[in-house]
Amino acid sequence: xxxxxxxxxxxxxxxxxxxxxxxxxxxxxxxxxxxxxxxxxxxxxxxxxxxxxxxxxxxxxxxxxxxxxxxxxxxxxxxxxxxxxxxxxxxxxxxxxxxxxxxxxxxxxxxxxxxxxxx
Numbered sequence: 001x002x003x004x005x006x007x008x009x010x011x012x013x014x015x016x017x018x019x020x021x022x023x024x025x026x027x028x029x030x031x032x033x034x035x036x037x038x039x040x041x042x043x044x045x046x047x048x049x050x051x052x053x054x055x056x057x058x059x060x061x062x063x064x065x066x067x068x069x070x071x072x073x074x075x076x077x078x079x080x081x082x083x084x085x086x087x088x089x090x091x092x093x094x095x096x097x098x099x100x101x102x103x104x105x106x107x108x109x110x111x112x113x114x115x116x117x118x119x
Contacts, residue, residue: 012046019050027051031062034118041119048112052102059097061111064104 009015029036030051040051052059097103102111 015044015046016050019047022051024055027053031065031115038119041116045112048115049108052111052115058103060104061102061106062115064106 005018009018027050030040041048049059052061054060054065097105100108102108
């Protein structure tokens with residue numbers, strides 16, 4: 001099971017290697033199915049963050065993954081709870097999101113705490 005290997009990894013490099021071995025379908029199932037690997041919500045912040053990577057190396061919350069067409073973000077005229085506009089690449093992403101945010105514009109801390117309570 002990937003979470004056991006992650007827990008037993010002793011260095012950050014080993015932990016990243018374990019996360020990189022999770023295929024996209026497993027990461028998606030962890031994000032979208034509450035009953036699938038419920039312990040993933042409390043293993044570590046790095047692990048919970050790692051399961052939010054998409055196939056194209058974007059880091060996207062469940063809400064915005066389910067609503068891919070939505071392009072709104074906070075501005076002077078309206079407040080929707082998303083601080084930055086999306087920076088999601090159609091091919092392998094090399095652009096980093098703003099510090100503390102995911103590619104969808106959501107705060108990392110908000111997404112991870114929501115993921116923890118949901119799992």
